[in-house]
Amino acid sequence: MDLRELVAAMFLFALIVMPLESLQAQSVRPPANAVNQGIDKQIDEQIGTSNTLGTNSQSDYWRDLRHGKDGLATSGQSGRKLIQAQGEQWRIVRKTYIVKYGGWVLATAIFLIVLFYLIRGKIRLKAGRSGETISRFSLPHRTAHWFMASIFILLSISGLILLLGRTVLMPVIGKNAHSIVASAAMQGHNLFGPLFIVALIWLTFMFIRGNFFQMADLKWILKGGGLLGPHASAGHYNFGEKGWFWLVVIAGSIMAITGMILEFPWLAESLQLLQISVIVHAIGAIALISAALGHIYIGTLGMEGALDSMTTGDVDVVWAKEHHDLWYEEVTGQKVANPEAEGSQSIPDHNQISAQSQTTET
Amino acid sequence: MARMKFLCDAERCIECNSCVTACKNEHEIPWGINRRRVVTLSDGKPGERSISVACMHCSDAPCMAVCPVDCFYQTANGVVLHDKDLCIGCGYCFFACPFGAPQYPQAGNFGSRGKMDKCTFCAGGPEDDHSAEEFKKYGRNRIAEGKLPICAEMCSTKALLAGDGNIVSNIYRERVVGRGFGSGAWGWGRAYIGEGRT
């Protein structure tokens, strides 16, 4: 029915694939004690007692150090490692992949939404508002939703400044002003981060009911969600909404875990875990923000009558019939008359749309 | 213009930590921060070696590349310095640095690291040379006084060399020739990639 599931699926995929790679990289690394045994053995073999004067070039030994073998540090915060080789990989991943492509993914998401708006226009109520409403979300549901929304927006803005600020913002406002903004963003991000976990747990419990896969979802998927074509039947939540819910829950949990590791660095036993956390956190953020853009669009500008469900909690009967027919039938016990016929109507005119774009609440 | 480099001769370093102490004293570095550290390899085993390591002032410095506020800059001498007024204490330079050079006043909760501190090659910071402000933030500016870094100056076995890269490598080459063995111009392969090793 809307753009959400497309964007959601894209990023869900990216989210699943990228951490898997990181995990693989991690699992290759032997445990800490194995490293020590390894290097000791190596030293005995290559240098050994017969070689205390160092008559060999020992090049293998020094090369291993370059790739991150441990030593024993007597001072400093940086620990026993002489050279941590992953730093270079981390820099490349962050600089050339995350910052660059992350920014482009976000730009693409915005572009797709604009494109969708131009093609499909605002999805109107074909039968017009009836004035008669039925209850969709209770007050606790709405409170949980908006609590999450507030925290999410604060975290998104501050997070994006930290991720893309140097590339996008700094050339415009200059180094000093950017440093001020970035300092504010980081402090705000660290303060609001833990509240996201509270919001996530609350939201999960409030919305998990009705968000499991049903047979109707299969038909919905086969019809492409009615994204551009005729309406696809849906219950209380359609597959796009379910996808968004599970993206928030799963990606949100990953964000929460990696965020906590970064916020309390002593939780991580190795620097590598912090490096992986930064990368995974950034990927998750891009996925969630891109999907959220679609969610915000379809909830406000993109669909007439949708915002009501989160402001007053009551939706127009016509909206329920046209977008969640199975749910309407379940709640009222009445059959929706031929939902297929409604989809055959022509696409509305754009000028008309922009003139009265914002859905207002009663 | 000279390209400033550090070199620690692993055949000479005796792990006395004088470089660490001298650095802390010269710059009045607060408790908990060490701009330089000594790492011992194969501790207590035959072939034990120690190496003194701080910021190596890389040519293509990872810290400069990842800093989200772009607070690093490289002087004409190749010394990598940073502006503490811009630093937001995010810790990314520490994630990227191969040598573990960046240090933070707090390793606290809620990401409160404070402003990053690291070896300046005794070259101060962006403030006016010898100003009180510069000393408070970055320590003494010995380079502006015409002196070399205190750690190398104080090294009891002259294991740690600091200064113009050409002179440093000449001294080291003479040593290698004299000794008849040795490689271990430790860290140069990483830090000074792409520069002619004359």
Place this chain on the structure above:
Amino acid sequence: MSLLQIFEGPLFYIAVTVFMIGATWRILGIIAIGRKTDISPPKASANVGFIAGNLRHFLPRKVFAKRTWVHIVAGYSFHLGLFVLVIFAAPHITFFHDRIWDIRWPALPRWGLIIAAQFAFAGLIMLWVRRFSDPVMRLISDWDDHIGSWLTFLVMLTGCLALQESHDALKATHMLFVDIWLIYFPFSRLMHAMTFFLSRGYTGATYGRKGMNL
């Protein structure tokens, strides 16, 4: 004179003066209205009722508790968090010491300050969300309520953004909102912070005099 110096210097003192005079004027005004003389013979002490009424209202009525628990939790979370934040944050204690009086008291560690701020933010956001998503609250809220919430939010937000304590611009922004907040306070419902005990006490005293069991 830099903006920061103005905002935490002259403007701050002006704001505090407006705040003090305005608040005093408001409270005196309320007291001056007086109350109707009650000629009925008192059945119990009105003074005890005044205190009891104040204390009783810290807890929800049993019949309402189930319906109102969200904003009770949010309300306590916000107010207690804010008090701890204002009184025990190290930069605030230093500021009070430098600008107002010559006393100091132990400060919270940084993590304690942040946890207090998180409670305050969680509470405030929840109360604000309720204000626009609860139909009854929407109906009875006017612009004063919204401005009060937003000003308080902005004071807290700019404060938390300045937590690095490194940039004067961020501190100046925080101080500017503090000044605006102080000036706005006496002329708005933010005054509830100072008048709530009068209204609770008034109800309590009336009931107390009638011998009603609170």
